Amino acid sequence: MIQQTLIQILKNAVSAAAPELGLDPGRVPDPELSAPSRKGFGDWSTNVALVVAPHLGRPPREVAQAIAARVVANARPITRVEVAGPGFINLFLGRAWLHDVLREILESGIGFGRGEPRGERVQVEYVSANPTGPLHVGTARNAALGDSLANVLEAAGFAVEREYYFNDANRQVRLYGESVDARYLERFGRPAEIPEGGYHGAQVTEVAEQIAAEVGDSLVDVDSGVRRERILALAVERTMAGIRATLDRFGVHIDTWRSEAELRRSGAIDAAVAELGRRGYTYESEGAVFFRSTEFGDEKDRVLIRSTGEPTYFAADCAYVLDKAGRGFDHLIYVWGADHHGTVKRVMGAAQALGVDPARVEILIHQLVTLYRGGEPVRMSRRAGDYVMLDELLDEVGPDAARYTLVSRSPDSALDFDIEAVARQTMDNPVYYVQYAHARIASILRVAGERGIELVPWREASLDSLQEQAELDLLRTLAELPEVVTLAAAARAPHRLPRYAEAVAAAFHRFYAECRIITEDVARTQARLWLSVAAKQVLATTLEVIGVAAPESMERIGDGDR
RNA sequence: GCCCCCGUAGCUCAGUGGAUAGAGCACAGGUUUCCUAAACCUGGUGUCGCAGGUUCGAUUCCUGCCGGGGGCGCCA
Numbered sequence: 001m002i003q004q005t006l007i008q009i010l011k012n013a014v015s016a017a018a019p020e021l022g023l024d025p026g027r028v029p030d031p032e033l034s035a036p037s038r039k040g041f042g043d044w045s046t047n048v049a050l051v052v053a054p055h056l057g058r059p060p061r062e063v064a065q066a067i068a069a070r071v072v073a074n075a076r077p078i079t080r081v082e083v084a085g086p087g088f089i090n091l092f093l094g095r096a097w098l099h100d101v102l103r104e105i106l107e108s109g110i111g112f113g114r115g116e117p118r119g120e121r122v123q124v125e126y127v128s129a130n131p132t133g134p135l136h137v138g139t140a141r142n143a144a145l146g147d148s149l150a151n152v153l154e155a156a157g158f159a160v161e162r163e164y165y166f167n168d169a170n171r172q173v174r175l176y177g178e179s180v181d182a183r184y185l186e187r188f189g190r191p192a193e194i195p196e197g198g199y200h201g202a203q204v205t206e207v208a209e210q211i212a213a214e215v216g217d218s219l220v221d222v223d224s225g226v227r228r229e230r231i232l233a234l235a236v237e238r239t240m241a242g243i244r245a246t247l248d249r250f251g252v253h254i255d256t257w258r259s260e261a262e263l264r265r266s267g268a269i270d271a272a273v274a275e276l277g278r279r280g281y282t283y284e285s286e287g288a289v290f291f292r293s294t295e296f297g298d299e300k301d302r303v304l305i306r307s308t309g310e311p312t313y314f315a316a317d318c319a320y321v322l323d324k325a326g327r328g329f330d331h332l333i334y335v336w337g338a339d340h341h342g343t344v345k346r347v348m349g350a351a352q353a354l355g356v357d358p359a360r361v362e363i364l365i366h367q368l369v370t371l372y373r374g375g376e377p378v379r380m381s382r383r384a385g386d387y388v389m390l391d392e393l394l395d396e397v398g399p400d401a402a403r404y405t406l407v408s409r410s411p412d413s414a415l416d417f418d419i420e421a422v423a424r425q426t427m428d429n430p431v432y433y434v435q436y437a438h439a440r441i442a443s444i445l446r447v448a449g450e451r452g453i454e455l456v457p458w459r460e461a462s463l464d465s466l467q468e469q470a471e472l473d474l475l476r477t478l479a480e481l482p483e484v485v486t487l488a489a490a491a492r493a494p495h496r497l498p499r500y501a502e503a504v505a506a507a508f509h510r511f512y513a514e515c516r517i518i519t520e521d522v523a524r525t526q527a528r529l530w531l532s533v534a535a536k537q538v539l540a541t542t543l544e545v546i547g548v549a550a551p552e553s554m555e556r557i558g559d560g561d562r
Numbered sequence: 563g564c565c566c567c568c569g570u571a572g573c574u575c576a577g578u579g580g581a582u583a584g585a586g587c588a589c590a591g592g593u594u595u596c597c598u599a600a601a602c603c604u605g606g607u608g609u610c611g612c613a614g615g616u617u618c619g620a621u622u623c624c625u626g627c628c629g630g631g632g633g634c635g636c637c638a
Binding site: 032036087172305307337365444445448510517 | 564565566567568574575576577578579580581582583584585586587593596597598599600601602603617618619630631632633634635636637638
């Protein structure tokens with residue numbers, strides 16, 4: 001890749017200039033390359049002189065001059081070097097490097113932009129909604145962010161495992177089970193009541209109906225304790241199946257499912273609590289067992305075992321972090337909504353207390369989503385079971401628009417999601433702009449085929465004939481995919497991909513408007529078709545990471561969607 | 563009260579300590595005998611919330627304040 005070549009050249013130049021500058025040759029930093037913010041600043045630039053100058057006590061421009069002088073001497077792809085501004089070194093390249101980028105893209109195929117396997121394993125844990133009802137929109141951002149993060153890490157060369165953890169053995173889910181139980185009994189004309197604090201939503205009735213359809217009235221007359229256990233198990237199973245189906249629609253495919261019940265059954269929870277005790281991080285008070293989370297910056301110590309003997313969710317969290325750590329991942333990434341930020345300190349503390357290297361554990365917090373419809377906030381009441389389900393959202397706006405919108409914003413920003421605006425198939429929706437570019441290319445390639453134009457192998461095509469500004473700009477944009485992926489992965493910032501996708505789409509549309517692709521000029525047609533193929537592939541890769549479809553064709557507005 | 567996030571163009575938002583801070587939308591005008599006009603081109607606006615500090619250099623890092631959102635239970 002050109003970047004590596006340039007960095008090496010710069011590094012050599014800095015080393016060569018080191019004696020003159022009084023720079024310790026052992027302390028030559030790796031120069032960083034950046035794409036200049038404006039034209040006229042060359043094809044690539046570096047601030048290495050600005051970084052080094054303070055240590056030398058010399059004016060940055062002088063340092064830059066010294067380095068730049070060495071660059072000219074030994075560089076082949078570079079046609080011109082310039083020192084500019086406070087001390088930037090701008091590199092001007094011959095256009096050939098862009099044609100080489102095109103060759104690289106075509107050579108690498110779908111591998112372009114994807115980093116070499118780096119032998120590091122990452123677990124990303126997300127969604128993790130408890131089986132007390134179907135997924136609602138509150139979870140949607142978590143699912144979209146977590147999944148795209150997993151995708152981008154994978155693209156950057158990490159070995160990624162997607163995990164979903166759920167609490168199916170605690171008080172809340174038991175209440176849910178009892179609510180379903182009540183509906184089940186009612187279904188067969190038995191008197192029953194939803195317990196206090198239970199669930200009243202229509203979904204509860206639905207699950208009860210499903211269970212009734214499956215087992216009939218066979219459970220009505222069995223012992224209530226046994227019945228509740230059976231109903232609870234069936235309800236969890238049913239609910240999780242529903243969640244899985246919704247995630248599937250949303251393009252989220254989980255590799256591993258971990259549950260609190262498993263942790264309990266295996267004794268992992270007791271073991272974790274005992275381990276904390278052995279390490280001196282617990283104490284008893286008023287019949288409950290507490291974890292000394294204040295030693296890790298938490299506001300107060302947290303209960304592990306209630307005075308009733310029941311472990312808390314937090315106790316399960318402790319077992320779970322040990323469980324994760326024991327599976328050999330280099331990075332454990334939790335994706336949580338801002339409503340959980342209060343638990344960060346205690347979980348990080350527990351990890352540390354249990355001997356898990358805190359550097360391996362990352363908790364990525366995203367801000368919450370406020371739902372609007374036509375500018376009006378959509379009020380949701382949890383108690384009445386009155387919230388918008390993810391399935392309904394997908395029915396209304398479609399999975400692609402939903403995912404694209406949710407991934408587009410930085411996790412740190414609260415997100416206003418207006419159902420009407422997102423459902424609208426207009427330019428309010430960059431997702432269609434990007435998908436259209438992909439579909440447009442597919443269409444062009446189809447037309448070329450229909451007209452009997454066969455693509456010659458790209459090695460035989462005169463790619464160097466691409467010299468129009470729009471062609472060069474598009475190539476330049478395509479060349480950025482690898483660093484976009486690398487940076488997005490490193491910063492855990494998948495929202496950079498939609499931005500990039502828009503830039504690629506824009507560059508292609510401009511190229512399309514300015515350069516007719518299929519013409520009488522056979523050689524030029526071949527070159528432009530190959531450029532289009534490369535653009536299509538970069539778009540497809542980017543869209544895949546975002547988690548939306550790359551359509552081969554799109555119908556006109558008003559002719560229905562996708 | 564304590565904790566977290568945000569405050570950048572009329573709106574929605576980008577912006578790994580660097581050069582003259584960027585996109586889209588909205589608004590106005592223009593472009594199609596031709597590969598998808600869901601497109602393209604041309605128009606312009608910023609006390610980067612305020613005040614200090616660190617730095618050769620701050621929208622970016624630190625502190626305080628103001629404004630908005632969210633979280634703080636032997637609930638999840």
